[in-house]
Amino acid sequence: MPGSLSIGRLPWRAVAAVAFVLLMVAAAVAGIMIVSAMRQVRVELEVTPLEQHRTLAGVIQSLSTLASAVDALRIEPTEVRRLRAVVALDRTYALAIDYRARLEAEQPGDTGSAFQSALGPATALLLAELAELDGLLARLRAPGNTQLLASWTRLSDINTTLTDAYVLANTRAVEHLDRQSVHLERLRMGLALVLLLLVGMIFGIGGLLSMQIRTTKARERARAELAVEKQRVEAALARVQATHDLYRDIFQSSPIIITMISPQGRVLFANRLAFEYFGYSEDQLQRLEARDLYVRPTDRDAIARRLAAGETVRDLDVDMVGSDGGVRHCSITFCPVSDGESGVPAAYYVWVSDLTERVRLQAEIMERTTLLQTVMDNAIQGMALYDAGGQLRAWNDRYAAMVGLAAVAPAIGQPLRSVAEALIDRGAFATGRGDALADAIDAGPGGPRAVELEADLAAAVYDLRAQPTPAGGLVITGTDITDRKAAERELRAAKETAESSLAELRETQAQLVEAEKLAALGGLVAGVAHEVNTPVGIALTAASTLRDETLGLIERTGSGAVRKSDVLAYLDLAAETTRLLQANCERAASLIASFRQVSVDQVSDERRRFDLKTYLTEVLLSLGPSLSKTTVAVSVDCPAGLELNSYPGAFSQIITNLVTNALNHAFENRQDGKIEIKVDNLSQGRFSLIFSDNGVGVPDENAPRLFEPFFTTRRGSGGSGLGLHILYNLVVGRLGGHVSFRPTPGGGATFVIEAPCDAPIGDATEAGAGPAGQQP
Template sequence: MNVIVQAWRRVPTVSAKFLLILVPVLVATTLVSASLFFYGRQQQLRGALHGRIAAMAEVNASALAPLLWAFDATGVRNVVQAIAVNREVLCVEVSDDLADSRYVWPPPGCPAGSALAVERRPIRTQAQPIGSIALHYSNATVWEQIRQEALNTLWLIALMLACTVLAALGAQRWTIGRPLRRLVAAIEEAERTHAPRPVSWASADELGRVIRAYNAMLARLDAEEAALRRSEERLSLAITATRSSVWDYHLRTGDYWWSREFPALLGYSPDELPMTTATWESLLHPDDAERVIRGSRRRVRDTATSYTAVYRMRRRDGRWAWIEDRSTALRGAGGTALRLTGTMSDATERVQAELDLARERNVLQITLDNTDQGIMMVDRDLRVVMSNRRAAELLNIWPEFLAGNPSFADVVELQRGAGAFDEVGDDPDLHLAGLAEDGTGLEGNAPGRLDQPFAFKRRRPDGTIVELRTNPLPEGGFVRTVTDVTVEARSAESIFEAMQALEVAYADLKETQASLVQAEKMASLALLVAGVAHEINTPVGIAFGCASHLTAKTQDLAAAFESGTMKKSDLTAYVAAAGEASRLIQQNLTRAAELIQSFKRVAVDQTSEERRRFDLLSYLEEIITSLGPTLRKSPHRIALACSPGVTLDSYPGAFSQVVTNLIMNALTHAFPDHAFPDGTRGHIVIDVNELPDDELAIRFADDGVGIPEENLPKVFEPFFTTRRGTGGSGLGLHIVFNLVTQSLGGRIGVDSRAGDGTTFTLRIPKTAPTITGEAATPDAAAPDPANPDCADPDCADPDSAGQAPAITEGTAA
């Protein structure tokens, strides 16, 4: 193989190499193509010959069938002679099974075991075999035809190959040879004159691109040479500016060289220091000399390529300068260092800063070790880089273990072995340790990066509770503080238990309050029932008396009619009495129906939280009417001042409860029996005024005994009462306060002085706010209680517009 490669390289021209490749390829390709073609042609001719012989055998088998059946030997021989005329057939055999004879041409018979092909067909008459015919033929004619065609084709192929080679050689010389000659000439001229110039050739093919690339390379080399000169200038300036120098040391020859900046680093002039190894060693600090020289000699034997060393050298003024020496080793084939090249720079300020930083770190560590709070810093790779003794103590691990900069996963594993996570299985530290084990870390783009600080508490097996606060660092990792919060945590647990007990007590209080509110509602309903019984009694009694009177009159008239003594005057008197009785019955039953409708509406409102639109004046009158029996038992009176047509879209049940509680509170507390021994009347005034912003001001004023000043701040508190021993629950005004501020969406205040009466002032909106959980919007078109046939508040009595507020006084019947 090497011989072939060497011979190929010795070919003098590209054209010769081109021909050495092209001609064999063309010849081989042509021969393969011709072989495939003639093989296919030979198969085609053989198939055609076989088809002809097969057809001849079929036709002659049909022709011989009647001859064999008729035992016509002469006819059979004639057919055999006719078949033998074909030059492809070399032998014919016909067997007659009926006569047990054979007919063969040529007479000697077909050669046995010859290489001739045979086509055999049975001879049948009426589907019964009576003999057979066999035609023996040869493929010699096929091969003769193939040979003639191959000779003609070879001459044509030879002519085509010659023309192709000549055309390809001419194309190669025109497209490749000329530009290559120009390129070679330009390169040889550049080698002679050392002044390369571009090649003048323009073409879009590969050689054109090569020549353009060569010209571009020449331009780039010129630019790079200029840039290199500028870079050398900049490097010289940078070395001078950074107080650095370049040096080079040949290990075999012992030649030492350094740039002129090295003596300047130590305060010497360029000619004061000889460029020798002894000079460099003499400037080393005695404490660093052995270490530095030994390290320099070791570079010859090891396999590293770059080195860094920091040591002290003596300046001209006797002081010591810290030098940072960076070098690179050039090694031979066996790995032995042949040459060392590097830079030396003045690192005095940096080393001094590092020494100062180390001292400050030492002071910081001492300070941290004396703090009562544990502190630990973890880098982005989840490795502990700083901690104090208090952190090791609170985490229940050895200080020496943390001082060895272990991974965070090792710290967690050590704590796990001590049982730190037995009580809490999902401790955040287990997640952070998992990030360390799978190699994710807390890098800037890692999913495990801490974005926000977090804190949690952990109970140690000995009962100590520590709080761990973790704050992420900008470059990754985190700082953790560990604080003993056992005392605070136990105090918090005590407070939590107290709060739980308070919540239970508050829930019991709410349940009791709800029960009392329900009891108050039932008491109001009882008052309503009493009012219904009393108010309906009078019209029903009158109607019953009139009906009894009319019944007696009817019986008298019927008796007179039956006895025949009835007079015209009796009938006239009966008609007059019946008309008057019917009028009184209708009038009083209508009054009873109106009272029942009014009481029914108030009762429904007091036992439900339905929201609807209602007329304020009519509804207040209904409430006062429902309290009639209670009011009639006392000498005190209620006056109502409210303009007609004032409507509210609110909760009438809550409003009824407020009015009832305020009236009953006044009757119970404002007018005690001992304050009115002679039956003097007390007065309660309900005054309604419309305010801007669609609000109402409702004043409940009485001229009773008033409220002592020290009790005023407590009147709305639950269970505050001055009549604890006489049945007072202390929830009446508390219920009023809740209903006004929550259900009605308003405010309530009280103003009183001892002996000068009490005034409760309500400010409520005409449209109450929607209570959370309300099923549907209130019906704005609810019937007006004062006019059941009117569904629109605007259809109130037009005569009531502009009238003064109606004054209604509740008295005993």
């Protein structure tokens, strides 16, 4: 039993169920019986006449063949024809026997009676005739035409009879078949009605039962569905409530002022922002009419007319006033709320957006724009602003004049590319430079577009610069640099002239330095000659004396007048003179050797190792002639064994210049002049040489210029002013050191030279380009 069905509650249900089942069984049985009967009738209708007719047709056909064979045999009684006739007879006989059996198998009173009455006798007659014919054919040995003819005639008659009976039976069978068909059809219809009635009853009872069952089920299902529906409704209500709460929150927390007003303009309700914005409480706001919020009555009237006309009021800018009397710039939109039937708005939602800030920003933007334009208009540069699309948005007159913008109208929106192309076509840019501007334009927002180039526009030269803006546009500035370009040209010319002069000056300086070197060398030679002349002279005098005394002795010896005292006096003289000769020759050789080294060093740039103390002595010795003319005393304090790997020539020149400079400038009209040379071996492979004198010193104003070339205080006295300059260059450029000047405490001048013991190879600085007036 399904569900909660309880058949036992009402008795009629059980009865109905039982009746239902019994009816089902009865219907089934009736159906089977009816179907079986129908089949049987159909079989009888179809099988019996059909098969019998077929068999009868076969009998008739075979009988015809037999008749033909008999007739042929009658005409020409050959053995073959006899055999044919016998075979045909046997066939006919078998068929007739079969047909008779079928006739005999029919039930009397049925359809068979019609066949039996029509065909039975004929069949019997046929069989009898066949038997007779059979015997006739068996006996046939001679032409028996008459008997065969008679037999053939009878067979033909039988054939006719059978054929007629066949036709009649066929007709009657067809009629019977039709009647049976009608009967069958009536039976079928009746059965159908009965079955229909039964089925109807079955379905009726079954329907009642099922309806009852369905009703109960339906009730339970409805109950369950109701419960489900209730749950669904409750859930839906909950969702609605949640949605309502959500929308309420959205409404209240909306950053847009939302109100609802009646068609008459009364505020029905508003969100929190509305109260805050206008400065009214909810109660106050609801007592207001919307018109009270407008600054201009014309605004409210215009809105009212438009709403009344059914027009859309959207994003309308109006001024509204709050409780504080302050004007608020707003944008309002009206959204009608239909009542759903007539279409007439029952109320309006009003969205109010505050535009105060926007208005202020607009004013500010306008002010800044004006300011920008003013700045642009007053700028001495040509300026233009292009947007990201390359369209001109702002410019000044100078820019317009620069690019010929005034000839193109309208200027606004004129693409930068056309300007650039016009400039390029006019040959404003140096070869290839115009492409840089075009590339900057084409690079687009985000691309490198800063360009600096010059545009030569025949009348003027401009410095064009394109700088990208944050918005993706370009700011083009053009500065008139015509004057600057002219000044540059002049400066360039002056520079070229100065450089040319400087080159000449340097050449002259080099020549003078070389001359000074030669002069120094000449001085050195003179000094050497002077120094060597003394011992040579003494040697020569001694040699002459010895020669004279020797000749005298020879003469006296020859004359026999020589005495022992003469010889002894001669020997004493010879010994003395030879001693003088040797000593002075050695002196001369030593001097020459020393001078030669110094002179070689002076004219040679060879870097070699030498003992500083020894070399200083040799240099000073070469300066002996110059020093002997004075009363200046030179002292050297140099540690022994200090070996330098440097340029002795330069060293020689340096000492020579220092001494010469001191002799020329320091000790004028002085009898107690002193020159002190002190050498110290410093750490890290360096040494210092301090050359000081107690002369007149150097005036303060001249000190900064001591090492300048051609600076001298004795220009009229033959001073070239190059000595200290050459010294500076030698110290700095050749020795790799530095030289400085300072006044000697108590008067005089002190030069401090510091240099590495191992001089750098080659010149440390450019020769002859020493700075002017450097001080330590």
